Amino acid sequence: MLQFLKYVFATLVGIFIFIFLSFVILAGIGSAFSSDEKVVVEDKSILKLDLNKPIQEVGVENPLSDLGGPFTGNENVTGLKDIVEALKSAQHDSKIKGIYLKTEGPQAGWATLEEIRNQLLEFKKSKKFVVTYGESYSEKGYYLASVADKIYLNPAGGIEWNGMSAEYSFFKGTFDKLEIKPEVFRVGEFKSAIEMFSRQDMSEASKKQSSELIGAIYGNFLTNISNSRNIPTDALKRFADSLTIDNPQAALSNKLVTNLGYWDEFEGSIKKSLSIKEDDNISYVGVDKYLQSDVTPEEGDFNNRIGVLVAEGEINSGKGSDESIGSDDFVKELKKVRDNDKIKAIVIRINSPGGSALASDVMWREIQLTAKKKPVIASMSDVAASGGYYMAMGCDTIVAQPNTITGSIGIFGLIFNVKDFMNNKLGVTFDAVKTSPHADWPTTTRDMTDFEKSMIQKSVNEGYDSFTKKAAAGRKMPVEKLRSLAQGRVWSGVEAKANGLVDVLGGVDDAIKIAAKAAKLKEGDYRVRYYPEKKRPIEDLIERFIGGSEEKAMNKNLGELSSYVKMYKKLMNMGGMQTRMPFELVIR
CATH class of the missing domain: 3.90.226.10 (2-enoyl-CoA Hydratase; Chain A, domain 1)
Structure with missing residues (x-):
C-alpha cells in the first residue's frame, strides 16, 4: 500500500510539474504574440528611459523573464537601436512632454553611452524637459544624467566621482601552482593579451597604452560634462582628485546636481511641469511599449x-x-x-x-x-x-x-x-x-x-x-x-x-x-x-x-x-x- 501511495504521489508531482511548465510556455507565447498589439499613448505622457539594464546594439526580449523560475533564461536586454528610435520619435510626438531618465548604473560601454547622450541632447532641441532621479549615480550613470534639466539625488545617496581606472587580472601564479605552462607566440610590443599568463603585473608598454587610452576617454567625459553643467573641466578633475564629492550636499554645492530630494518630491516637480494635480498619476511609458504605439510612421522609399x-x-x-x-x-x-x-x-x-x-x-x-x-x-x-x-x-x-x-x-x-x-x-x-x-x-x-x-x-x-x-x-x-x-x-x-x-x-x-x-x-x-x-x-x-x-x-x-x-x-x-x-x- 505504501509503495502504491508513493507511485500516486510521484504521478501527481509529475502532473503538477507538467501543468506548471505548460502554463509558463503558454504564458510566454501569449506575451510574445500580444506584443504586436498597439499601445495607446495618453496626453501628457513621460517617456521612461530605464537604462539600468544591459544594453546591446539590438534588444533581446525574453517573454518569460517576468515569470522567474529556472527555465526563463536571461533578463531582457535593451537595444541601443530601440532607445535611439524612441528618442527620435518622442522628440516630435506632441503626447510626450518630457523624459524621465533612470540611469543610476547603466550596463553599457562608453561609446554606447555617447550615442544615447548625443540623442538626448538632440531631443532637448524640442524644448521638452529631461529629468532624472537617482538614489546614487555611478560615473557612467552621471555621464548621461548630466544632460538633464533637473538632476535629483536622494539626500542619503551619493555620486561616484573619483576618476577612471582599468584593472587587469593576471593568472601566472595560478598556472604556476597548477604546473600548466602557457606557450605564447606573439608579434607586437603592445599585444599584451598574453601578459595575463606570463606576468604578475603590467609591462611598461601595456601601462603606457592603457594610461593613454583611459586618459583620452576621461578627457572626453570631462569635456562633455563641463559643457552640459557649465563647470570648468579643471574643477571637475579637482573634485575627483580630492574626493570632494563625498556626500549629496557636496554634489549640490558644486552644481553636479540641481536638487536633493526623495522620489515623491521628484514626482511632484514633474506634476508641476505637466500642470496636473498632486493626486493625479503620471503617465509613464517605457521604450518597448512606446515603440508598439502609433509613433511617427516610417518614411522613405521601401525599395531604397x-x-x-x-x-x-x-x-x-x-x-x-x-x-x-x-x-x-x-x-x-x-x-x-x-x-x-x-x-x-x-x-x-x-x-x-x-x-x-x-x-x-x-x-x-x-x-x-x-x-x-x-x-x-x-x-x-x-x-x-x-x-x-x-x-x-x-x-x-x-x-x-x-x-x-x-x-x-x-x-x-x-x-x-x-x-x-x-x-x-x-x-x-x-x-x-x-x-x-x-x-x-x-x-x-x-x-x-x-x-x-x-x-x-x-x-x-x-x-x-x-x-x-x-x-x-x-x-x-x-x-x-x-x-x-x-x-x-x-x-x-x-x-x-x-x-x-x-x-x-x-x-x-x-x-x-x-x-x-x-x-x-x-x-x-x-x-x-x-x-x-x-x-x-x-x-x-x-x-x-x-x-x-x-x-x-x-x-x-x-x-x-x-x-x-x-x-x-x-x-x-x-x-x-x-x-x-x-x-x-x-x-x-
Missing part, C-alpha cells in the same frame, strides 16, 4: 534601403550566438544583404574585441567582395579592436565614437602545456606512437621542441604580415606607417582618427548618412533596416527555454564568481591564432 548588419561579441568560426560573431552566420547574412537589390548600401555595426584570426579573415574577405558591389561603411561601437578592426578595415569608410576602443592590430598564438599538471596533480600520463617526428604537433601533452615552437612563431609572423598589409591597403597608407601604429596597440576613437585608422568621428546615424550619400540617396528617400532580422517570438522563446537556463543558473549560484567562470571559458577558447584585444578592459 540602408542595411545595418550588426556584428557583436567575440569572433569565432562556425555559428554565432547573441553574444558572439560566428563567421559562417556573418558570411551568410552578408551575402543575403549584398544580393538584395533593395539594399543600396550597407553599414556594418561592429562591437567586438576580436577573437579567431581565421574567422576574422574569412569575414574580411566577404566584406571586400561586398564593397565591390555596393558601398560598405564601418560603424564602431564600444570596441572594434583586433579582429573587430580586421572587419572594419575592409570597409570604404570607418566611423567611430571619440571613446570607441579600437586598433590592436596584431596576432598572438597560445597553447597550454598541461603535461606536468596531468602527471603531478592528477596522475595521468601519456604515451603515443607516430609515423613522423611531429605527427602530434601542436600538442598540449608534451614539451614542444625549439624547432616546433619556431614553426608556430613563423605562422604568427606570417599572420601579422598579412594583417598589416591588408590594413595598410584598406587605409591607403604605406605599410611601414601602418606597422608603426600597429604592434597590437589599442587606441581611442579620437587617437585613431588622428593617426588615420579611422575616417570620421560619429555614431551609427552618421555612418548611415555616409552610406546613403555614397549610394546617391537623399535624406528621406530611404529606409533603414537592421540585420539579422529578429527571430519570431515563438522561435526565440523555444531557444531560450532550451538553452537559456544554464547561464542563468550559473549566475544565480556563483554570484560574482560567475565572471571568473566566464573568463575560464574564454581562456579555453583562446587556443590557436588570435586577433584579440590585448586585455579584458573594464573602465570604472
Whole structure:
C-alpha cells in the first residue's frame, strides 16, 4: 500500500510539474504574440528611459523573464537601436512632454553611452524637459544624467566621482601552482593579451597604452560634462582628485546636481511641469511599449534601403550566438544583404574585441567582395579592436565614437602545456606512437621542441604580415606607417582618427548618412533596416527555454564568481591564432 501511495504521489508531482511548465510556455507565447498589439499613448505622457539594464546594439526580449523560475533564461536586454528610435520619435510626438531618465548604473560601454547622450541632447532641441532621479549615480550613470534639466539625488545617496581606472587580472601564479605552462607566440610590443599568463603585473608598454587610452576617454567625459553643467573641466578633475564629492550636499554645492530630494518630491516637480494635480498619476511609458504605439510612421522609399548588419561579441568560426560573431552566420547574412537589390548600401555595426584570426579573415574577405558591389561603411561601437578592426578595415569608410576602443592590430598564438599538471596533480600520463617526428604537433601533452615552437612563431609572423598589409591597403597608407601604429596597440576613437585608422568621428546615424550619400540617396528617400532580422517570438522563446537556463543558473549560484567562470571559458577558447584585444578592459 505504501509503495502504491508513493507511485500516486510521484504521478501527481509529475502532473503538477507538467501543468506548471505548460502554463509558463503558454504564458510566454501569449506575451510574445500580444506584443504586436498597439499601445495607446495618453496626453501628457513621460517617456521612461530605464537604462539600468544591459544594453546591446539590438534588444533581446525574453517573454518569460517576468515569470522567474529556472527555465526563463536571461533578463531582457535593451537595444541601443530601440532607445535611439524612441528618442527620435518622442522628440516630435506632441503626447510626450518630457523624459524621465533612470540611469543610476547603466550596463553599457562608453561609446554606447555617447550615442544615447548625443540623442538626448538632440531631443532637448524640442524644448521638452529631461529629468532624472537617482538614489546614487555611478560615473557612467552621471555621464548621461548630466544632460538633464533637473538632476535629483536622494539626500542619503551619493555620486561616484573619483576618476577612471582599468584593472587587469593576471593568472601566472595560478598556472604556476597548477604546473600548466602557457606557450605564447606573439608579434607586437603592445599585444599584451598574453601578459595575463606570463606576468604578475603590467609591462611598461601595456601601462603606457592603457594610461593613454583611459586618459583620452576621461578627457572626453570631462569635456562633455563641463559643457552640459557649465563647470570648468579643471574643477571637475579637482573634485575627483580630492574626493570632494563625498556626500549629496557636496554634489549640490558644486552644481553636479540641481536638487536633493526623495522620489515623491521628484514626482511632484514633474506634476508641476505637466500642470496636473498632486493626486493625479503620471503617465509613464517605457521604450518597448512606446515603440508598439502609433509613433511617427516610417518614411522613405521601401525599395531604397540602408542595411545595418550588426556584428557583436567575440569572433569565432562556425555559428554565432547573441553574444558572439560566428563567421559562417556573418558570411551568410552578408551575402543575403549584398544580393538584395533593395539594399543600396550597407553599414556594418561592429562591437567586438576580436577573437579567431581565421574567422576574422574569412569575414574580411566577404566584406571586400561586398564593397565591390555596393558601398560598405564601418560603424564602431564600444570596441572594434583586433579582429573587430580586421572587419572594419575592409570597409570604404570607418566611423567611430571619440571613446570607441579600437586598433590592436596584431596576432598572438597560445597553447597550454598541461603535461606536468596531468602527471603531478592528477596522475595521468601519456604515451603515443607516430609515423613522423611531429605527427602530434601542436600538442598540449608534451614539451614542444625549439624547432616546433619556431614553426608556430613563423605562422604568427606570417599572420601579422598579412594583417598589416591588408590594413595598410584598406587605409591607403604605406605599410611601414601602418606597422608603426600597429604592434597590437589599442587606441581611442579620437587617437585613431588622428593617426588615420579611422575616417570620421560619429555614431551609427552618421555612418548611415555616409552610406546613403555614397549610394546617391537623399535624406528621406530611404529606409533603414537592421540585420539579422529578429527571430519570431515563438522561435526565440523555444531557444531560450532550451538553452537559456544554464547561464542563468550559473549566475544565480556563483554570484560574482560567475565572471571568473566566464573568463575560464574564454581562456579555453583562446587556443590557436588570435586577433584579440590585448586585455579584458573594464573602465570604472
